[in-house]
Amino acid sequence: MAIDGQLNADERRLITEAITGAAKKPQVAVEVGTWLGGGSTLHILRALEQNGSGHLWGIEVDRSIYERMIANIREAAPQEANRFTPLFGFSQEILKQWKREQPANTTVDFCFLDGGNNPREQIEEFELLDPLIPVGGQLLTHDAKMRKGRWLVPFITRLDNWESRLHDISENGLFYAKKIAPRPSPESLRAAQRQLFRQKCQPAEIAASYLPSSVCKLILRLLPQKFSRNLTDGKN
Numbered sequence: 001m002a003i004d005g006q007l008n009a010d011e012r013r014l015i016t017e018a019i020t021g022a023a024k025k026p027q028v029a030v031e032v033g034t035w036l037g038g039g040s041t042l043h044i045l046r047a048l049e050q051n052g053s054g055h056l057w058g059i060e061v062d063r064s065i066y067e068r069m070i071a072n073i074r075e076a077a078p079q080e081a082n083r084f085t086p087l088f089g090f091s092q093e094i095l096k097q098w099k100r101e102q103p104a105n106t107t108v109d110f111c112f113l114d115g116g117n118n119p120r121e122q123i124e125e126f127e128l129l130d131p132l133i134p135v136g137g138q139l140l141t142h143d144a145k146m147r148k149g150r151w152l153v154p155f156i157t158r159l160d161n162w163e164s165r166l167h168d169i170s171e172n173g174l175f176y177a178k179k180i181a182p183r184p185s186p187e188s189l190r191a192a193q194r195q196l197f198r199q200k201c202q203p204a205e206i207a208a209s210y211l212p213s214s215v216c217k218l219i220l221r222l223l224p225q226k227f228s229r230n231l232t233d234g235k236n
């Protein structure tokens with residue numbers, strides 16, 4: 001049975017290879033945004049199964065999608081489903097709760113972030129996960145060239161304790177990063193924070209943070225489609 005899923009064949013291959021080719025087999029994998037399960041979720045699970053070890057916790061915020069995803073994974077990948085714990089809810093809340101429930105020495109060896117289109121969410125997800133990611137841990141994010149990745153990609157790119165690369169293999173873009181040192185140098189952290197501050201100061205982002213959503217929607221309706229798409233989920 002084929003399950004609906006996003007990501008093209010090259011993106012799925014890169015996810016698989018990150019897990020099967022890792023120097024130390026990932027034991028703990030966390031994913032934000034499973035959608036229906038046939039894209040990232042299924043391919044992460046198959047790669048863990050191929051390694052013969054590891055477990056994936058996958059977060060999804062939409063109740064009906066979440067339920068369909070669980071049924072899809074159980075039906076299409078019953079063996080791999082043993083390596084999967086689905087988590088329902090909003091990424092930031094679920095990640096905080098999940099961290100509280102894990103043993104104190106838990107590390108997160110592999111992360112895939114592909115949730116909401118608001119760039120603030122990916123940054124906050126990263127801030128929650130980064131302290132648990134060991135040297136050698138891998139972080140992949142989807143929609144790296146879209147609004148979703150607009151803050152996180154330049155932020156990590158400036159941190160000298162991550163080795164990173166934007167794979168320009170789709171309209172959306174897949175970002176890959178591997179931690180190479182426990183902490184960034186103070187200079188690179190300052191450069192990343194300055195860049196993030198500049199992004200947060202963009203007039204469109206300030207408006208999105210402080211104006212009621214009804215006002216934002218009205219502004220978007222009044223703008224030409226090309227501009228409104230760029231502000232919501234469009235390409236950089």
Ligand SMILES: C[S@@+](CC[C@H](N)C(=O)[O-])C[C@H]1O[C@@H](n2cnc3c(N)ncnc32)[C@H](O)[C@@H]1O
Binds near residue numbers: 007037038040065116
């Ligand atoms: C682009 S889709 C994910 C596609 C999926 N990774 C795949 O490969 O098929 C984004 C998903 O993230 C979910 N989502 C959006 N914001 C979220 C959040 N803050 N926490 C958890 N899930 C979220 C959406 O409901 C949607 O199902």
